[in-house]
Amino acid sequence: NEALEVNSVPYKFIVTIRPKEGWQVYSSAQDADGRCICTVVAPEQNLCSRDAKSRQLRQLLEKIQNMSQSIEVLNLRTQRDFQYVMKMESQMKGLRSKFRQIESNRRTLLTKNFQELKGKMNDLQPLIPVLEQYKTDATLISQFKEEIRNLSLVLTAIQEEIGAYDYEELQQRVLGLEGRLRNCMNKLTCGKLMKITGPITVKTSGTRFGAWMTDPQASPKNNKVWYMDSYTNNKIVREYKSVSDFVSGVESRTYNLPFHWAGTNHVVYNGSLYYNKYQSNIIVRYSFESGRVMTQRALESAGFHNVYPYTWGGFSDIDLMADELGLWAIYATNQNAGNIVISQLDPLTIQVLNTWNTEYSKRNAGESFMICGTLYITNSHLTGAKVYYSYSTKTSTYEYMDIPIHNQYFHMSMLDYNARDRALYGWNNGHQVLFNVTLFHIIKTDDES
Incomplete structure (x- = not known):
């Protein structure tokens, strides 16, 4: 038999008044002189679905999905407005032709062409809010670009903090360590309080x-x-x-x-x-x-x-x-x-x-x-x-x-x-x-x- 002191820390209960999800101490060991031999820590089994990083990643994903939907709506509206612009271009060409006719024969065609010109201008009236909407959309797109840039920085920082392991691989390693730890702890006989x-x-x-x-x-x-x-x-x-x-x-x-x-x-x-x-x-x-x-x-x-x-x-x-x-x-x-x-x-x-x-x-x-x-x-x-x-x-x-x-x-x-x-x-x-x-x-x- 080998004798040692084991600092039996409660592995489920390292908490404060406002606990944060995280790695927790399972057990640690000391030698007879009180020097630390080892400390075993691991996240609890459901950590990966509940920790702060996971919640932040999930929130970012939802945000990006919402942005994607907004951009899709913007794209459909842009396609619709493009048809208005094409129509406006055709009408502008017609106006330019009319102006040339008025210039060549102002006296005989003035009255008739003026009525036609007034009609053309009335046709162009609905295009004014379309152009205003383009201005709003342009501002929205600029905001999207800035937000996506910020999100990318946050995601990059989180990825660097997490390191090379993905959650599934980490979870399997934790489960393996937990099993080995329990096997080790089962070998501990009853001890004396120190x-x-x-x-x-x-x-x-x-x-x-x-x-x-x-x-x-x-x-x-x-x-x-x-x-x-x-x-x-x-x-x-x-x-x-x-x-x-x-x-x-x-x-x-x-x-x-x-x-x-x-x-x-x-x-x-x-x-x-x-x-x-x-x-x-x-x-x-x-x-x-x-x-x-x-x-x-x-x-x-x-x-x-x-x-x-x-x-x-x-x-x-x-x-x-x-x-x-x-x-x-x-x-x-x-x-x-x-x-x-x-x-x-x-x-x-x-x-x-x-x-x-x-x-x-x-x-x-x-x-x-x-x-x-x-x-x-x-x-x-x-x-x-x-x-x-x-x-x-x-x-x-x-x-x-x-x-x-x-x-x-x-x-x-x-x-x-x-x-x-x-x-x-x-x-x-x-x-x-x-x-x-x-x-x-x-x-x-x-x-x-």
Whole structure:
């Protein structure tokens, strides 16, 4: 086995308040001294149909097509007007002949020719607006020429920026790299938390307290976001098809839960929402697909309704979370003197599969999250918070730590790890944020049994 630190950056979520479509970091690696070994970046799968260059090219194409139609109309009108000009030329020749006749015999033909001349002039009258239209058309053509010249410059600049690759070829290369990257990442075993960086502010919305999350069990193409504002007196879950839609506020669906929730420590796992039913120690499993409660079960002896909350309160007695190993509940009991209890749950039945008692007071914990079967606990929800304590369910041992976490907006009411994105989701005083984590990984070699 070869040991290294992998900076597990969430590959789907390098965004700002107004995100730009673009290349995103999948993962990077460091050696034991912290020196960068490599960083893997690639555009998301549908980038080529959605990025800024593609939109600009599409807009230019539509503009040129519109210009082409205008020029075609102008051409037809010019052909029509040309017939008028030919007629005008013939009539001018006739006028010149008449003038010669008048000059040779002014007295005898003056009256007759004057009437004929007046008639000819009347015939020429409709040609005057034709000539005016020619002036307008000439101006329009000049404008077209200038606009086409400008468009050509823009297209040339974009082509130089894109380089030699066309989008289809680039897309195939990206898909190939994505497959190779996933194969590589699948070789990563569970790791130990070494560092937390960030946060990245995704959005600012809602009250001071709330939760937002994605499903770690969802397919790579499923990037739905669920949003639950406030820690009580609410039953509304808002769904967004992607992080971009979430940032833009474009909801795809709203769910009205049958029971109010307590706290902000909910989790979406394999298509279901798990949450603590208000004023109880009952855990509810709600299926988004069927829109109904599939299971509900009391967590035996668990304190609830601010008996054993985190330091910030908010009915945060029972914390539901998921990691690489499954579904977990973090809570406290009288039997364990108010210290944190860790239970692994069956996702279908919500039955407790196994339980570990820690010696860390639940009321002294700011927040907690599971990574690879190890519980990490922060010592505060306020400025200066750090990961202070960890408990491994694999070895049933604990360790004191000192990993700072930047509490940018001074009040953390939700912090949860997502194993698919390898990132921490946080609700930081009305700001939805993401933290990157650095894990110490063991890489499986191909010759390993």
